[in-house]
Amino acid sequence: MTRDRPTLSVIGGGLGAGKSTLIAGLLARPDMAKTGVVVNEFGAFGVDDLLLSAAAPRTSLALLQNGCICCRPGNDLSEVVRNMITAAETPLRRILVETSGVADLSAVIARIGADHALRALVRLDAAVAVVDATAPDDARPEHLAAADRIVLSKTDLVPASRAEEIRRNLAGMNPTAPLFDAAALPGPEELFNAGLIDSATGAVQPNRWLRATGTVHVHDKDAIRSWVIEFAPQRWTVLTEQIARMSRAAGSALLRLKGIVVDRDDPRPLAIQMVRDQIYRPVRLTPETGGGVSRIVVIARAPAAPAIEAFAARLGAAPVHHKE
């Protein structure tokens, strides 16, 4: 089955992290043809769009100025995307949205997820967080938690041992996101098609979507923690109540939840996903998916720890504390 609508991926990262450089490098590749780019600038003047149009003059490019997508009123992103799709000479295959350097990637993803007009136009794909190796602490936990892929830029400007330390920290903060070096020029095969559904074939790809394994495997950093919780099959109705209870108790400290769970009442496991308090519609998978074990990854700020550990305990998952 060929998929019709273009995919939409979001490239986020702090000011000057290397978002435009990554996108310009991607656009130079022949396998990135039929890509449109929307650049969101916080201020009234865009520079990134000029750099990108110089790097890839034939790319459909649109600028969204004056405020971050995540907090500006209205849904002008969907208007821009609609115009871009309509105006394209050949049908677009994918659209990249470069967030402003001050945007919060998780808020952008939550906003896009709630935008029904936009979701009718595109299929959501990857959230890519660019982290600057010279200022890794600028990468906000929300960016990292929301990311499906993380790209570490400017590794040429730090000692190799420092880059390795940053990689280890990033892997601990978001164990589900594959990590790439910008210097290695990761391509579309690695960065995109991160969703549960393969964008080319329509097939379900659970292993590409959820990579982490554990029992209750806790990666522990000061600002952000991740838990990989494995547990025996539950009734879906019971599990949704447990998730809602945990989410209420964790409040805004809960950044991301993603998992594949076995439903005691249905042979087809469910893929579930939350970004902050935004719950995405669960997707039923084929019965053989997931190997009979439920696995949920939760990424949160430290204050959510008691709520998440109580949640894991109620599911009967044994904690394995693993301090990185």
Ligand SMILES: Nc1nc2c(ncn2[C@@H]2O[C@H](COP(=O)(O)OP(=O)(O)OP(=O)(O)O)[C@@H](O)[C@H]2O)c(=O)[nH]1
């Ligand atoms: N040495 C080195 N410089 C880089 C790398 N990536 C980006 N830069 C430089 O860092 C600066 C900022 O890069 P951009 O790609 O414009 O960053 P950005 O995230 O788009 O920036 P804003 O949109 O302004 O937030 C530019 O001068 C780039 O040339 C890298 O991997 N190594």
